[in-house]
Amino acid sequence: AQSVTQLDSQVPVFEEAPVELRCNYSSSVSVYLFWYVQYPNQGLQLLLKYLSGSTLVKGINGFEAEFNKSQTSFHLRKPSVHISDTAEYFCAVSLNFGNEKLTFGTGTRLTIIP
Amino acid sequence: DTGVSQNPRHKITKRGQNVTFRCDPISEHNRLYWYRQTLGQGPEFLTYFQNEAQLEKSRLLSDRFSAERPKGSFSTLEIQRTEQGDSAMYLCASSSRAGLAGEHTGELFFGEGSRLTVL
Numbered sequence: 001a002q003s004v005t006q007l008d009s010q011v012p013v014f015e016e017a018p019v020e021l022r023c024n025y026s027s028s029v030s031v032y033l034f035w036y037v038q039y040p041n042q043g044l045q046l047l048l049k050y051l052s053g054s055t056l057v058k059g060i061n062g063f064e065a066e067f068n069k070s071q072t073s074f075h076l077r078k079p080s081v082h083i084s085d086t087a088e089y090f091c092a093v094s095l096n097f098g099n100e101k102l103t104f105g106t107g108t109r110l111t112i113i114p
Numbered sequence: 115d116t117g118v119s120q121n122p123r124h125k126i127t128k129r130g131q132n133v134t135f136r137c138d139p140i141s142e143h144n145r146l147y148w149y150r151q152t153l154g155q156g157p158e159f160l161t162y163f164q165n166e167a168q169l170e171k172s173r174l175l176s177d178r179f180s181a182e183r184p185k186g187s188f189s190t191l192e193i194q195r196t197e198q199g200d201s202a203m204y205l206c207a208s209s210s211r212a213g214l215a216g217e218h219t220g221e222l223f224f225g226e227g228s229r230l231t232v233l
Contacts, residue, residue, distance in 0.1 A: 009154075032220045043118070043224040044157070044205070051220050090156050099145060100209050100222050101170065104156030 002027040002093045006105035013081050014113045021076040021108045023065075023091030031093045033074040034102065035065055038088040047089070050074065051096070061085065086112045116140075118225035120206050126231045127196055134192045135228040139208030146189050147222060148181055149205040150174065157205055163189060196232045203227040 003026045013019045025031065035047040048059025055067040061084075065076045074091060088109050092102040119138040127133050139146050144165050149157035160179070162170045165186040175181070178196075183189040193200055207222040 004156075006156075034220065036224075041226075043226040044207075044222075045224070046221050049220050092156075094220065099162055099164070099170070100220060101147070101159050101162060102157070102222060103159070106154065106156050 002031060002095070002103045004091050004093055004103055004105035006091055006108050008108050009106065010109045010111065012111045012113055015083060016080050018079050019077065019081050019085075019110065021089050021091075021110065023074045023076065023105060025072050025074065025091070025093050027072075027093060030096050032096050033065075033067060034092040034094070035059065035063070035074075035076050036090045036092060036104075038090065038107075040087070044090065047076070081110070081112050083112050083114065085110060118206055118208055118223050120204075120225035120228050122228060123226065124229045124231075126233065128233050129198060130195055132192065132194045133196060133230060134190055135204050135206075135230075137189045137191070137206030137208075137225060139188070139206070140210075140223055141187075143208035143210045143223070144186065145209045146183055147207040147209075148189070148191050149207065151203040151205055151227070152201075160191075160204075193230070196230075198232045201230055201232045203229050 005024045033050040036044040037047045038044050048057050050057050050067045058064045063078050088107045090107045091105040121136045146163045148160040151157040161181045163183040178194045181191045205227045207224045
């Protein structure tokens with residue numbers, strides 16, 4: 001079975017400062033990795049995904065993440081955050097075959113301080 | 115493409131009553147998922163359909179829960195004899211199968227969810 005750990009439940013960051021949201025996963029087989037974002041009162045939206053190839057993946061809204069197999073990590077970064085980035089961010093994994101069933105972490109609430 | 119639609123968005127019910135949620139996926143998507151999300155937790159997988167066939171169910175889906183997708187389009191999730199522990203956001207997501215070998219695109223498209231409050 002797969003599992004995802006997001007150690008930071010809340011991350012406050014000043015506007016225009018950089019941010020890193022941490023994600024570690026556990027799996028005995030190869031997986032795909034995802035970051036989803038949930039804005040207030042909205043559904044989950046895909047931010048970016050790693051399926052294969054380059055370990056640095058770029059997503060929407062200026063976010064990027066790096067897959068590190070040796071450290072089983074998939075941390076999310078943005079060099080300069082905006083008020084509009086205030087949201088809940090979820091890291092997730094799925095098997096790389098079969099269906100897209102996702103196993104999610106518990107989420108990190110990103111709060112941008114003006 | 116109007117996205118994944120879920121109804122009702124909010125439901126308040128008394129313990130012991132039955133409730134039903136509906137999900138309309140993106141029209142060309144043949145895969146449909148139900149998840150449950152409680153406060154402070156990430157979404158948890160409940161069940162999965164490919165077309166009208168229910169192919170996987172989580173242990174979280176007790177016998178009070180039943181999901182259907184009768185014509186391979188919309189889906190319903192019914193909870194019988196609701197309990198306070200059933201209070202949660204119920205999320206629906208859909209996807210399309212990408213490859214002949216079973217590979218997938220890796221993306222689920224989520225609806226805005228149906229929030230259940232059991233008093």
